[in-house]
């Protein structure tokens with residue numbers, strides 16, 4: 001096998017291609033029948049991720065278990081990127097294409113301890129020395145910043161130094177998280193290795209009941225598949241529901257695909273996707289890659305959304321899911337609306353609607369963190385921040401906060417938290433004995449007002 | 465890769481990276497990273513580890529975060545290998561990239577044959593685990609994984625800059 005050749009440092013302006021590396025095939029080629037998108041007769045139908053991987057392959061052997069692929073963008077944050085800086089510098093490497101790198105300080109934003117300030121400064125110096133144009137300083141959680149950015153395009157292949165990079169699948173992107181060593185390799189070469197994943201198709205039907213959202217959908221899916229049900233696989237989401245999942249719901253679902261073990265969690269692009277890109281970019285710049293009609297799936301799961309009342313995941317697994325109505329009443333001390341799993345405008349809207357002319361229960365601390373400064377500004381304009389603040393919630397600066405047990409609401413031994421984040425692993429949000437329940441923003445807000453995560457938060461036994 | 469000799473530390477299914485290495489021990493300081501291993505799960509575990517010890521687990525070992533501090537901590541504690549029914553994707557990549565052998569049982573039922581504290585030898589190249597009562601077949605790693613092992617980690621595949 002050939003050795004990877006990192007390219008030397010050079011300034012490449014957006015759009016200009018680096019001639020020393022294999023070219024990413026023209027995205028337009030993917031759009032409609034063409035050399036890369038047309039099926040040879042007799043070939044098995046391809047899934048969305050099959051097509052994206054093939055379109056990005058830069059090795060010749062299309063039968064190899066691992067394919068070498070070009071990536072369209074690389075994402076990194078302070079905590080993970082800091083782990084690769086020493087090796088990167090020691091080896092005298094340079095970044096293959098700085099325009100395709102998005103770096104954000106979201107874990108330590110701003111830093112809560114001197115040690116983290118040092119780590120943060122090291123990260124920022126690394127980015128500034130290399131003149132990374134997309135260094136997002138204190139702008140929010142990297143995964144939200146990625147989907148707000150033009151680097152993230154439908155049909156693209158994106159890797160990031162964080163497991164929730166997968167969230168960009170919400171807008172038809174094959175995105176996946178990796179560790180610092182893998183990301184160092186990609187920063188230096190613009191490439192990585194991928195094993196072609198089997199695909200599980202998930203088809204949504206029916207109409208989501210009012211009060212339920214993307215969080216309830218993905219928790220229901222976790223109940224079916226468990227923490228490893230999509231291990232090494234691609235989850236391909238087909239929204240055939242009559243109510244249509246809104247874009248924020250899709251991000252919530254794609255985000256937690258990694259909690260099911262998935263490599264990709266990607267929505268087949270449709271008019272909701274196109275709408276999102278048009279609003280963001282003014283036009284559709286990416287490619288709507290869809291699976292073949294006869295794509296070969298390992299499994300197809302049909303989920304009727306009309307039966308889906310609110311769900312919660314009990315400690316200490318995101319797959320430990322029950323319908324809220326079956327939960328024993330659970331008094332809470334903390335409510336958290338934030339993280340890359342939620343914290344988007346519709347989440348803040350739902351919470352504000354629940355807390356209009358109501359108060360957060362006196363026994364509860366309710367921490368709200370918009371996923372990005374952009375979301376925060378929209379929430380300000382819409383009046384949600386005022387409503388939530390009047391109700392007694394604390395609205396914090398856009399960052400990871402207590403999600404990873406970092407700051408601004410870390411849990412103590414006796415704390416019981418209901419959270420919109422993605423992981424209720426033991427000890428993740430703070431003390432080993434603290435307990436976290438995962439739920440939707442609406443459920444979190446209702447529980448914050450009541451002081452109890454109660455089975456009747458939505459009235460008596462809704463939906464049976 | 466040379467064979468690994470050590471004692472078995474048994475774990476169940478879905479052992480996630482927050483349990484392996486709690487976020488509070490995230491740091492660039494190797495000593496702090498080293499001390500964090502399984503700190504909440506069992507604070508006595510890390511100080512009891514000896515070089516070459518082997519973590520043996522059920523399904524989905526290492527699910528969760530991509531933070532490579534969990535791998536660093538395992539390496540700093542000189543754990544020799546991890547043998548599991550299967551591994552979470554990102555964890556497996558991280559371990560392999562850093563030359564830490566992660567092997568799976570050829571037959572998942574063989575997990576039940578191993579006991580806490582038992583002395584074993586793991587031979588990554590032949591994919592066999594030896595105990596005093598016999599041998600347990602492991603799944604041979606593919607050519608790609610072996611190539612990274614023999615290079616001494618993923619970064620060794622990078623041409624000098």
Ligand code: SF4
Nearest residue numbers: 164339340400403404
């Ligand atoms: S919000 Fe939580 S899950 Fe998302 S990147 Fe930050 S720490 Fe990770």
